[in-house]
Amino acid sequence: MSDFFVVVAYALLPALGNLAGGLLAETMRTPRWVIGAALHGAAGIAIALISIDLMPRILLNVPMWGIALAFLGGAATSFFLARGVAAIRGEASGSGFRAWMVYAAIGADLMSDGAMTGAGSAVALNLGLLLAAAQSIANIPGGFAAAANLRSHGVPRQRRILTSLAMFAPVLLSAAAGFIFLQGTSEIIKSAVLAYIVGLLLLATVEDMIPEGDAPRPPRWSSTLAFALGFAGLSLSSRYLG
Numbered sequence: 001m002s003d004f005f006v007v008v009a010y011a012l013l014p015a016l017g018n019l020a021g022g023l024l025a026e027t028m029r030t031p032r033w034v035i036g037a038a039l040h041g042a043a044g045i046a047i048a049l050i051s052i053d054l055m056p057r058i059l060l061n062v063p064m065w066g067i068a069l070a071f072l073g074g075a076a077t078s079f080f081l082a083r084g085v086a087a088i089r090g091e092a093s094g095s096g097f098r099a100w101m102v103y104a105a106i107g108a109d110l111m112s113d114g115a116m117t118g119a120g121s122a123v124a125l126n127l128g129l130l131l132a133a134a135q136s137i138a139n140i141p142g143g144f145a146a147a148a149n150l151r152s153h154g155v156p157r158q159r160r161i162l163t164s165l166a167m168f169a170p171v172l173l174s175a176a177a178g179f180i181f182l183q184g185t186s187e188i189i190k191s192a193v194l195a196y197i198v199g200l201l202l203l204a205t206v207e208d209m210i211p212e213g214d215a216p217r218p219p220r221w222s223s224t225l226a227f228a229l230g231f232a233g234l235s236l237s238s239r240y241l242g
Helices: 003-026 032-061 064-089 095-123 125-152 157-166 168-182 187-214 220-241
Strands: none
Touching: 003 095, 003 125, 003 157, 003 168, 032 095, 032 125, 032 187, 032 220, 064 095, 064 187, 095 125, 095 168, 095 187, 125 157, 157 168, 168 187
16 A cells, blocks of 8 residues: 555544544434533644644744744635635524534644644654544544534534535545645645644634534533643643654
């Protein structure tokens, strides 16, 4: 098997973690506040991914002006993605819109997983495997929260399952692109791509995932605990698996 197909196989791991969380949500009936707490947990994972995994790599290789430009590009993408979702859904605000934008945040998270897997594999295949394995565990609560959230908004089951399956696309495409286009390139280019992903992921998390998690007004202890456990879980998996 060529290295390219090995990388694609690695990239399946984060997507399978997300799918497992979505299938778990399909078999369980949960109150809205539990979904809100799970979304806070997914937000904690995203923030940890940025602060523990991505930014240290970026700061080592990219000048601050480059980080700022790449971040602004990712933020602009997040904005236009939100506008596109609003146009498709026929609404510019409201909880139904944010429910779909939660999937945009999950997709951005998976895209970063794929990019890290592809970029890491371009350096060494075992590094790509460790990064993918760490993210597969962290993606389970995010997939659960996103699928349960759509169900609570009345989205049909078939569409929810198809949406979960569609989450394979961003991680596989970004892993393939990361490996093909970043293999043999300089560290500054690899890190600039990650800075772009940070802008996309952070804006989607702060503007959409957290407000949607606050909408059912989960008890403060549950949202705080979920966020802290999400952050700590990703940090530990990154440290001991990566």
